[in-house]
Amino acid sequence: MALLVCAVGSGLAHAQAVVEALTVEVPLQLQSSGLLAETITPAQREAAPVFLQGDRISGRPDLETVVEGDAVFRKAGTTIRADRLEYYQPDDQAKATGNVRINRAGNVYEGSLLELKVESFEGFFNEPSYHFLQNDAHGEADRIDFLDESHAVVRNATYTTCRRLPGPSWMPDWILRATSISLDNDEDVGVATGAVLSFKGVPILPVPAISFPLSDKRKSGVLPPTIGVDSVNGAELSVPYYWNIAPNRDATLTPTVMAERGVDLGAEFRYLEPTYSGVVRANYMPSDRLRGADRWGMAFVHQGMVDTGIAAVGNVSVTANLNRVSDDNYWRDFTRSSGTLTQRLLSSDVTASWGRGPVSASARVLKWQTLQDPTAPIVPPYDRAPQLTARYAKSNDWGGVDWSVDGDFTQFEADRSLTLQPNAQRSLALMQISRPWLGSAGFVTPKVQLHATSYQFDALLPNGSSTASSVVPTFSLDSGLVFERDTNLFGRGLVQTLEPRAFYVNTPYRNQSGLPNYDTGANDFNFASIYTENAFGGHDKISDNNLLTLGLTTRYLDAETGGQLARFGIAQRLRFEDQLVTLNSTTAPAQAGFSDVLLGASVNVNDHWALDSTVQYNAKTDQSTRSTVGGRYSPSNYRVVNAAYRFQRDVSEQIDVSWQWPLNDLLGDMGQALGAGRGQGEGRYYSVGRLNYSLNERRLVDTVFGVEYDAGCWLGRVVLERVQTSTATATQRVMFQIEFVGFTRLGVSPQQTLTQSISRYQNLREPGGSASRFSNYD
Numbered sequence: 001m002a003l004l005v006c007a008v009g010s011g012l013a014h015a016q017a018v019v020e021a022l023t024v025e026v027p028l029q030l031q032s033s034g035l036l037a038e039t040i041t042p043a044q045r046e047a048a049p050v051f052l053q054g055d056r057i058s059g060r061p062d063l064e065t066v067v068e069g070d071a072v073f074r075k076a077g078t079t080i081r082a083d084r085l086e087y088y089q090p091d092d093q094a095k096a097t098g099n100v101r102i103n104r105a106g107n108v109y110e111g112s113l114l115e116l117k118v119e120s121f122e123g124f125f126n127e128p129s130y131h132f133l134q135n136d137a138h139g140e141a142d143r144i145d146f147l148d149e150s151h152a153v154v155r156n157a158t159y160t161t162c163r164r165l166p167g168p169s170w171m172p173d174w175i176l177r178a179t180s181i182s183l184d185n186d187e188d189v190g191v192a193t194g195a196v197l198s199f200k201g202v203p204i205l206p207v208p209a210i211s212f213p214l215s216d217k218r219k220s221g222v223l224p225p226t227i228g229v230d231s232v233n234g235a236e237l238s239v240p241y242y243w244n245i246a247p248n249r250d251a252t253l254t255p256t257v258m259a260e261r262g263v264d265l266g267a268e269f270r271y272l273e274p275t276y277s278g279v280v281r282a283n284y285m286p287s288d289r290l291r292g293a294d295r296w297g298m299a300f301v302h303q304g305m306v307d308t309g310i311a312a313v314g315n316v317s318v319t320a321n322l323n324r325v326s327d328d329n330y331w332r333d334f335t336r337s338s339g340t341l342t343q344r345l346l347s348s349d350v351t352a353s354w355g356r357g358p359v360s361a362s363a364r365v366l367k368w369q370t371l372q373d374p375t376a377p378i379v380p381p382y383d384r385a386p387q388l389t390a391r392y393a394k395s396n397d398w399g400g401v402d403w404s405v406d407g408d409f410t411q412f413e414a415d416r417s418l419t420l421q422p423n424a425q426r427s428l429a430l431m432q433i434s435r436p437w438l439g440s441a442g443f444v445t446p447k448v449q450l451h452a453t454s455y456q457f458d459a460l461l462p463n464g465s466s467t468a469s470s471v472v473p474t475f476s477l478d479s480g481l482v483f484e485r486d487t488n489l490f491g492r493g494l495v496q497t498l499e500p501r502a503f504y505v506n507t508p509y510r511n512q513s514g515l516p517n518y519d520t521g522a523n524d525f526n527f528a529s530i531y532t533e534n535a536f537g538g539h540d541k542i543s544d545n546n547l548l549t550l551g552l553t554t555r556y557l558d559a560e561t562g563g564q565l566a567r568f569g570i571a572q573r574l575r576f577e578d579q580l581v582t583l584n585s586t587t588a589p590a591q592a593g594f595s596d597v598l599l600g601a602s603v604n605v606n607d608h609w610a611l612d613s614t615v616q617y618n619a620k621t622d623q624s625t626r627s628t629v630g631g632r633y634s635p636s637n638y639r640v641v642n643a644a645y646r647f648q649r650d651v652s653e654q655i656d657v658s659w660q661w662p663l664n665d666l667l668g669d670m671g672q673a674l675g676a677g678r679g680q681g682e683g684r685y686y687s688v689g690r691l692n693y694s695l696n697e698r699r700l701v702d703t704v705f706g707v708e709y710d711a712g713c714w715l716g717r718v719v720l721e722r723v724q725t726s727t728a729t730a731t732q733r734v735m736f737q738i739e740f741v742g743f744t745r746l747g748v749s750p751q752q753t754l755t756q757s758i759s760r761y762q763n764l765r766e767p768g769g770s771a772s773r774f775s776n777y778d
Contacts, residue, residue, distance in 0.1 A: 048075055050073070050087070050089075052072070052073055053071070054068060054071040054085070055068060062089055064086065064088045065087045067086075068084050069084075072085075073085055073087060075118055077105050078102070078104050078105075078121075079103045080101070080102045080116075081100070081102075082097060083098025092118050092120070094117075095114070097113050097114075098112070102114060104121070104149075106133030107131070108131045109125055109130045110130075111127045113126040120148060122146055122147065123145075124143060124144065124145050127140075128143070129141075130144070135213070135215060137743075138164060139159040141156055143156075149185075150186045151182070151183065151184055151185070152182075152183045153183075154183065155179075155180055156178075157181045158176065158177055159176040159181060160172040160174060161713045161742040162712065162714075163712055173199065174713065174740050174743075176196070176198075178194055180192070183214065185214065188213060189211055189214060190211065190212050190214055191212075192209065192212070194208065194209075195209065197740075205746070212743050213742075219242075220242060221242060222240070222241050222242075223240040224745045225239045226238040226747060226749070227748065228747075229733065231732045232260070232290070232333060232335075233258040233261055235258075236258045240253065241253045249269075249271045249272070251269045252268045253265075253266070254267070261289050262288055262289055263286070264283055264285040265283065267280075267281070267282050267283075268280065268282075275305045275306075275307075276303065276305065277304065278300070278302035279301050280300050281300075283298075288333075291327070295326050297324070299341060300321070300322040301321050301322075302320040303317075303319045304317075306318055313354070313356075314354075314356060316353070317352070317353045318350075318352050319349075320349070320350045321348070322348040324346060324348065324369055328371045328372050328373070329371075331343060332729070332731075344370065344371040344373070344378060345370055345371075345378070345380075346369040346370075347368055348368075350365050351363070351365075363389075365384065365387070366385070375728075380419065381414070382519065385413055388410075389408045390406070392404065392405050393405075400435055400436070402434045402435070403431075403434070404431070405431050406429070406431075407428065408539070409425070410425070410428075411424075412425075412518045421518075424457045424458065426453060426454070426455050426540075428453050428539050430449065430451050430452075430539075432448070432450075434447035434448070443479065444478075444479045445477070445478045447477075448473070449475075451471070451472045451542050453471075454468075455468045455469065455515070470510055470512055470542070471510070472510045472542040474505065474506070475505070477503070477505075478501075479502050480502070482497060482498075482499050486559065489556070493559035493560065494559055494565065495556070495558075496554060497554060497555045497557070499552070501552070501571075502548065502549070503531045503549040503551075505546075506546050507534075507542060507544050509581065510542070510544070512540075516540065517540045517584065519538040520536045520540040520541045520583065522535065522536055523537050525598070525616060527571060527598060527600055530551070530571050535590070541582075542581065543579060544577075544581050546575070547574060548573070550574070551570065552570050553567065554567070554569075555567045563604075567600070567601070567603075569599070570597065571597075572596075572597045573594070574594055574595075575591070575592050578590070596618050596625055597617045598614070598616055599614070599617060600614045600615075601613050608634060608635045610632045611631045612629075612630050612631070613627075613629040613630065626649065629645045630644035631643050637762060638660060638661075638764070639661055639665075640660050640758070640760045641657075642656075642658045642759045643655075643657045653694070654693065655691075658704075659687065660688045660761050661686065662684050663684075663686065664684050664685060684709070685707060685708070685709050686709070686764070688707070688708055688758060689704050689706060689757075701724050702722065702724055704720070704721050706720060706735075706754075708764060712741075713740070713741050714738060714740050715741065716738050717737045717749075718734070719735045719736075719754065720733075721733050735747070735749070735750040741765060
């Protein structure tokens with residue numbers, strides 16, 4: 001030891017000089033090493049030497065070796081420890097007795113007697129206990145037969161993922177007992193025969209045979225059944241079958257028996273290729289007793305690239321999103337379908353787009369299925385069959401000029417009895433030119449637009465014409481300044497900005513009262529739309545404007561990171577002339593003078609607190625027209641509370657609260673006692689839910705409320721959901737699930753409901769990656 005210390009001390013100055021030279025001239029880079037490879041190839045294992053260690057070693061060279069007393073055998077990927085070990089080299093045969101422990105790529109087996117051909121990993125182990133690396137499962141057996149390095153059969157076995165605690169009376173919360181368990185590490189699948197699953201000492205699932213995963217790897221087979229109850233379907237049972245077709249394709253077939261309705265047959269197919277991917281979902285219920293008819297729903301999503309084979313053209317992007325159902329009541333009768341099928345407006349959209357340099361083009365077909373409710377009818381939107389667009393755009397051209405030309409041809413089609421407008425072909429041209437002057441202290445951007453449309457109708461208009469056209473010019477000037485100053489708040493260094501902005505737009509009046517409206521709607525009044533040229537979204541109507549928008553924003557930024565801690569803003573329009581162009585005859589035009597005032601604030605108090613609010617204030621009535629105030633508190637993982645207040649005068653007023661929070665925190669010592677669990681460490685109860693309350697109607701609209709329990713090796717969830725399907729009807733259901741971690745799940749999963757209802761909800765068990773053999777290296 002003295003010599004080592006001396007050597008290190010004498011070379012210290014030289015070593016420091018070398019390190020400094022490397023730091024300055026040649027930055028260190030990580031290098032991959034075969035010694036750290038996660039898997040060992042057969043060739044590497046065969047070529048690897050054998051290391052033997054113990055208190056006494058005897059034998060004959062190249063024949064047999066006997067190691068006694070703390071015997072250790074090592075060969076690439078395998079370690080054997082025992083009181084006595086015999087190794088016969090010609091057959092690669094090892095025999096170990098007394099306190100035998102073998103570690104094979106992180107999987108550990110312990111017992112009294114082991115006989116094993118090390119290289120082929122063939123042999124047996126008497127009275128072993130075992131612990132698997134990938135899913136942290138363990139158990140005991142009478143015997144393990146190792147068939148090869150990837151396959152084994154465990155006789156009279158137990159299996160659980162509950163953490164082993166000291167004490168002879170310890171019993172896991174759940175345990176699988178089986179006559180035999182076959183382990184396939186190539187597919188990461190276990191198959192138990194003559195099996196009984198017990199929970200809290202009570203047998204709950206006796207099965208002749210059951211397969212279960214040994215890791216997160218996908219596998220074909222019957223998935224755990226789900227059992228549920230709701231107010232529409234009654235009691236229901238689903239037994240999904242998962243088919244792992246290929247690494248990039250799979251399918252799930254889900255037959256569901258509903259006591260009050262019949263049998264629903266569901267299927268999902270997913271595919272992933274180098275240049276395209278997609279998913280197909282379909283459901284079919286023959287003779288639904290609820291409606292006395294066959295019911296079906298279909299959804300298809302695809303996106304990808306198509307090689308045209310023409311070098312000058314290149315690839316074309318293709319996207320498709322198709323949704324169709326059998327009838328108008330599907331959205332309310334199948335509330336657990338994919339999100340798109342629970343809406344009343346179902347789109348089927350196929351688009352092909354292409355772009356190269358300043359040129360881009362697209363072709364699109366969009367068709368709608370409108371699910372009508374006699375008590376709340378919907379005017380259906382127009383189909384676009386087809387829509388052809390082209391664009392040529394250049395930026396920083398001619399000394400800093402941005403300009404573009406857009407063209408659009410669309411065929412609008414809909415049911416005339418519901419729309420009361422003729423179908424039409426619309427041709428559109430939009431030309432824009434602007435010259436931005438940008439600087440660190442501000443910007444000025446003048447812009448000129450020319451918007452031209454032409455229509456060809458399939459029926460005469462009230463004025464007797466079958467055509468119409470419109471040309472509308474627009475001039476706008478956008479400008480802003482940015483001031484900064486250093487400041488200090490609560491001992492924290494900040495940078496405060498002051499950002500005034502002025503936006504002027506002038507669009508002369510053009511009479512558009514004779515034009516139909518196919519795709520135009522009023523823009524929402526917010527901080528984004530208040531600085532735009534047109535009060536409408538779409539191309540059928542262009543609002544006449546002569547107005548000036550003034551706004552002021554201040555931000556507080558962290559001086560070190562630049563992160564935004566707070567933002568406060570105010571904006572208002574001054575209209576110099578009355579607006580004359582409206583969407584329809586019933587819409588009131590905007591009057592000259594000042595608009596409502598927009599007030600906004602966003603505050604990130606710290607990593608835990610966030611507040612956001614927007615208020616639209618009418619100075620004439622001294623009242624808010626619309627207000628939204630929201631906040632979030634999330635101090636750590638699995639702790640979040642979201643709250644929002646939304647108000648729109650004479651329309652709606654709602655309070656929305658959602659949360660995920662440990663009940664142990666709320667109940668103090670009693671909560672800690674409840675969460676202690678039996679032999680599972682601390683354990684935790686979590687309250688989850690969402691309450692959406694309408695102050696106008698004085699009732700809850702949508703409700704989710706439940707409790708989750710994490711016992712370490714198993715999870716329990718009970719969730720109640722109420723969904724409003726109309727002004728007078730709602731559906732209710734109870735979802736109960738118990739998850740045996742690393743083994744299986746029973747019941748109806750509420751995960752999708754909780755994720756959609758609670759912002760920042762976290763699953764108590766996120767799927768994890770594969771464990772490394774070095775995490776249990778021996």
